[in-house]
Every structure is written in structure tokens, then in C-alpha cells.
Amino acid sequence: MAKIVVALGGNALGKSPKEQMELVRNTAKSLIGLVKAGHKVVISHGNGPQVGAINLGMNFAAEHDKTAAFPFPECGAMSQGYIGYHLQQSLQNELARQQIDKPVISVITQVAVDATDKAFDNPTKPIGDFYSQEDARRIEQEKNYIFKEDAGRGYRQVVPSPRPVEIIELSSINTLIENNNLVIASGGGGVPVIKTDQGLRGVPAVIDKDKSSALLADNLDADQLIILTAVDEVYINYGKTNQQVLKKLNSTDADIYIKEGQFAPGSMLPKIEACLNFVKKSNMRCALITSLNRLDDALAGNLGTLITQK
Numbered sequence: 001m002a003k004i005v006v007a008l009g010g011n012a013l014g015k016s017p018k019e020q021m022e023l024v025r026n027t028a029k030s031l032i033g034l035v036k037a038g039h040k041v042v043i044s045h046g047n048g049p050q051v052g053a054i055n056l057g058m059n060f061a062a063e064h065d066k067t068a069a070f071p072f073p074e075c076g077a078m079s080q081g082y083i084g085y086h087l088q089q090s091l092q093n094e095l096a097r098q099q100i101d102k103p104v105i106s107v108i109t110q111v112a113v114d115a116t117d118k119a120f121d122n123p124t125k126p127i128g129d130f131y132s133q134e135d136a137r138r139i140e141q142e143k144n145y146i147f148k149e150d151a152g153r154g155y156r157q158v159v160p161s162p163r164p165v166e167i168i169e170l171s172s173i174n175t176l177i178e179n180n181n182l183v184i185a186s187g188g189g190g191v192p193v194i195k196t197d198q199g200l201r202g203v204p205a206v207i208d209k210d211k212s213s214a215l216l217a218d219n220l221d222a223d224q225l226i227i228l229t230a231v232d233e234v235y236i237n238y239g240k241t242n243q244q245v246l247k248k249l250n251s252t253d254a255d256i257y258i259k260e261g262q263f264a265p266g267s268m269l270p271k272i273e274a275c276l277n278f279v280k281k282s283n284m285r286c287a288l289i290t291s292l293n294r295l296d297d298a299l300a301g302n303l304g305t306l307i308t309q310k
């Protein structure tokens, strides 16, 4: 029996509640397969597109209908609730269908970051939808947002992405897991908070969920980290005619490929770095990157990129 943290990518969760629900329902079947096999499963997820959409909607309502403005950390917390709700319901329905008695719970998770993290001065985390360069430049002028090109897929708004330092609700998460709960935690990388003399305070940023998931997996002393995204496998020369799939990747080769710039910053690079951070601490650990809808095939060893220390 292994303890496995499974992280679902925000971009891989589709563009609408309908799409997300369908994708999550499908993934729930594989996740319950892991539970049935006797593994302790903990689920985390991204929120880039979702927190961007929520923030856009809230800003629009405040501008046009004069509703109260919703600060960015509150939007992050809403994205945890929205995605957690879909995951929770899909997992509960699948457990009921298979007549398995197991409680499912989403934990609103805050993750402490360093208030002096240099990431606050250099926004890098893409959120929301993709825009053309022309539209991105126009919105930048109108709204004072910052847009950057996202891994060849178009322009997206970017916000600061500080490094996760401490999972505030870790002890509750651990207790819930040890008491047979199927736990969803650290959604969207966690709501970023800083520690002040007055206590915890939310900050406008999005923590990379791959980094937070690796921290969660490490803190829980998990055996495996699985990152589910939109591609079946990791490649070198990705998107070029000579692209080559990486079935297995050890930390030595990964460091070389990182130096060569094989993994796009803001998309595949944080996943590889998170997996390396996790596996480098123990040669008993492994990490797997594969697609959200092919998890069963990946678990059967037919696809996916397996990352190990040696």
C-alpha cells in the first residue's frame, strides 16, 4: 500500500463548469481505482484558468453593478471551493456506485509564503484565458494587468507566484487521511498567506500547484507524486518534428534537459522541478507525469513519464 498525492492541472480541467465536471467525473473512476487497490490517495489541483475567470467576473460585477470588490485571495479561496465541489461530488458518486464506504472532504488550505519573496516583484504565473497579443496589449493599457506569452499558446494575465513555505492546515489534513478520509487539499497551490504580527493575511498571488503538491507530498511522507495534465508524456524537443518522448527520467538527465531549456517555464518546467524536489529526498520515491484522461493506462505502465532519483 502506498501513499500517493495526485495533482490535477488547472488547464487540464477544461474551460467551463460543464467541461470540468465531465473531466473530473472521468478522473474520479481512476482515482477510486487507486483507493480500491488499497492506496492512501490525497488529491490536489491547480486553479490558473478558474481563479482568472472568477477574478474577471468579480471585477466586472464591481465595475458594472457596483457590488463589493472581491480581493484576489478571496477569489483563490472561491476557486478551491468550486473545484473542490466538483471533485468531492464526483468522488462521492463513484464511491457510492462501487458501494465503497469512504468519506470525501475538501480542506480549504492556506499556504504560507515569504512576504519578501522576490516573486512579488516579477509576476510569472499565468491565470485566466488565452488572448491574442493585440488584445493582451489593449487590456494591459485599460486595466493595468500584466500579460505574458504562455508556452506558445497565447497571451495570459500573469500574477506573482511565491514559493510555498508552509501548509497551514497540514495537521488537519494528516488527521483526516489517517482517519480514512479521501482528502482534497492545497487546491490552486493553496491560498497564499503571509504571517504578520496580527496573524495570517492573504496576499494577491497564485502559488504553483506543482510546487505546493510536492511540498504536501513531502510533508505527508508520500511514496508517489502523480501530476495529471493535458499531455500523456513529457518530451524533449516538444512540439518540433524531432520531439522524443521521455518514458523514464532520472534526476541527472533531468538537470541536463533543464539547462537545455527543454521544459517550458510556467508549464512543464515547474512540474519537472516539483517532481525532482520530491524524488531527490529519497530513492524510494517516484513521480509520474501523465494526462488527466489516461491515468489508468499510465498506472498500467503503458504511458506517462516516470521520474526517479537514479
Ligand SMILES: Nc1ncnc2c1ncn2[C@@H]1O[C@H](COP(=O)(O)OP(=O)(O)O)[C@@H](O)[C@H]1O
Pocket (backbone or CB within 6 Å): 008, 009, 010, 011, 012, 013, 046, 048, 151, 228, 229, 230, 231, 233, 234, 235, 236, 237, 238, 262, 263, 264, 266, 267, 268, 269
Ligand atoms: N517538454 C514538454 N513536454 C510536454 N509538454 C510540454 C513540454 N513543454 C511544455 N509543455 C506544455 O505544458 C503543458 C502542461 O502545462 P500546463 O498547461 O501549465 O499544466 P496544467 O495542466 O498544470 O495547468 C502541456 O499541455 C504542454 O502544452
Ligand SMILES: NC(=O)OP(=O)(O)O
Pocket (backbone or CB within 6 Å): 008, 009, 010, 011, 045, 046, 047, 048, 049, 188, 189, 206, 207, 208, 209, 210
Ligand atoms: N495554481 C496553479 O498552479 O494552477 P495551474 O495548475 O492551473 O497552473
